[in-house]
Amino acid sequence: MMSAANTKPRNDLLAAVPYQIEAGLKKLGANLKTARLRRNLTTEAVAMKIGTSRFVVSDAEKGKPSTSIAAYAALLWTYGLIDQLSELANPLTDEVGTTLALSHERSRARRSRKLNNDF
Amino acid sequence: MMSAANTKPRNDLLAAVPYQIEAGLKKLGANLKTARLRRNLTTEAVAMKIGTSRFVVSDAEKGKPSTSIAAYAALLWTYGLIDQLSELANPLTDEVGTTLALSHERSRARRSRKLNNDF
DNA sequence: CTGCTATGTTAGCTCAAGCTAACAATAAAG
DNA sequence: CTTTATTGTTAGCTTGAGCTAACATAGCAG
Numbered sequence: 001m002m003s004a005a006n007t008k009p010r011n012d013l014l015a016a017v018p019y020q021i022e023a024g025l026k027k028l029g030a031n032l033k034t035a036r037l038r039r040n041l042t043t044e045a046v047a048m049k050i051g052t053s054r055f056v057v058s059d060a061e062k063g064k065p066s067t068s069i070a071a072y073a074a075l076l077w078t079y080g081l082i083d084q085l086s087e088l089a090n091p092l093t094d095e096v097g098t099t100l101a102l103s104h105e106r107s108r109a110r111r112s113r114k115l116n117n118d119f
Numbered sequence: 120m121m122s123a124a125n126t127k128p129r130n131d132l133l134a135a136v137p138y139q140i141e142a143g144l145k146k147l148g149a150n151l152k153t154a155r156l157r158r159n160l161t162t163e164a165v166a167m168k169i170g171t172s173r174f175v176v177s178d179a180e181k182g183k184p185s186t187s188i189a190a191y192a193a194l195l196w197t198y199g200l201i202d203q204l205s206e207l208a209n210p211l212t213d214e215v216g217t218t219l220a221l222s223h224e225r226s227r228a229r230r231s232r233k234l235n236n237d238f
Numbered sequence: 239c240t241g242c243t244a245t246g247t248t249a250g251c252t253c254a255a256g257c258t259a260a261c262a263a264t265a266a267a268g
Numbered sequence: 269c270t271t272t273a274t275t276g277t278t279a280g281c282t283t284g285a286g287c288t289a290a291c292a293t294a295g296c297a298g
Contacts, residue, residue: 011254011286012170013189020201021192027205034210042228042274051131053257058275065189066255068285070132072188073140076208082139084207086146089200091153108244108295109161130256130284161244172287177245185285187255227265227274 017065028072029063035079036061050074136184147191148182154198155180169193 017025036046036057043054043061050057052071059067060075076082087093136144155165155176162173162180169176171190178186179194195201206212 013175013193014187014254016170017189018193018196021189021196024196024201024205025188025192028207031205031208031210031213035208035213037225037228038210038213040225040228044274045228051135054275055258056132056256059256064255065192066187066285068133068185068255069144069188069191070136070140070184071256073144073184074132074137077137077140077143079208079213081208081213082143086143086150088147088203088207089150089154089195089198091150091157094150094154094157094198094200106156106159106296109156109159109164110244110296111242133284163244173245174288175286178286183285187285190286225266229266230273 014066022063022065025063025065027063029061032072032075032079033061035081036075039079046075046078049078133185141182141184144182144184146182148180151191151194151198152180154200155194158198165194165197168197 036043043057047054047057050071052074056067056071057075060071073082073085076085155162162176166173166176169190171193175186175190176194179190192201192204195204
């Protein structure tokens, strides 16, 4: 009786995806669906090409958060848009990062004694 | 003896990720790592913020294909870069798609009798 | 240089992602 | 309108993604 009550998911991230992330993924999925339809391809045809099932393609087009990035990336690749993926978080266009980088450029994060909880 | 020989993975996509996809994911992972370090955050701090373990953060920074897109998206979100995600495959900047779309704009793909194997 | 700590690595375990199969719903072709 | 095929949905099953824990490695602060 007590056992079933304690049903805390092991993965907190997937258990409660922040709204902005959910919204972003849904838009991405919609974009992928539009890209497929414009090329007049079926989910099954695309699935075969990338070596998966049509359900995974469908999941990605719905923006399902738990689907592997490989699925999303494979769709981008199929539509000739793979280059856009590696532009995400590009250091050259990451303004916040670029500004911050001018001072320190490390290979590990580090506590500098005090000011740590800023952010 | 025959049983073990037939070890075909269930997921063909993850079993053999195309090179371009692998390369793109690795670059993305490197970008995410750079973004984190510029902000002087530890993998553990970021992991806590997004509700996962530091190993998942590490996996994403390595560009692991089987990691959920939620993990990648959460990192982008943490660094204030989530908007870039929904710009992927944006129909407005998908040249190939835009050109093709001028003729048909469907909600399902369709075989038009013959010419199907083009692409 | 020296200690502190961030990160890498490994092993074992658990649960859900992704698979198959069957059926329903529905958009497009003619 | 009728036919056909694409897409949605569900259920059950299997494998691997992600977790914990412990230890090793190696940057950074001082």
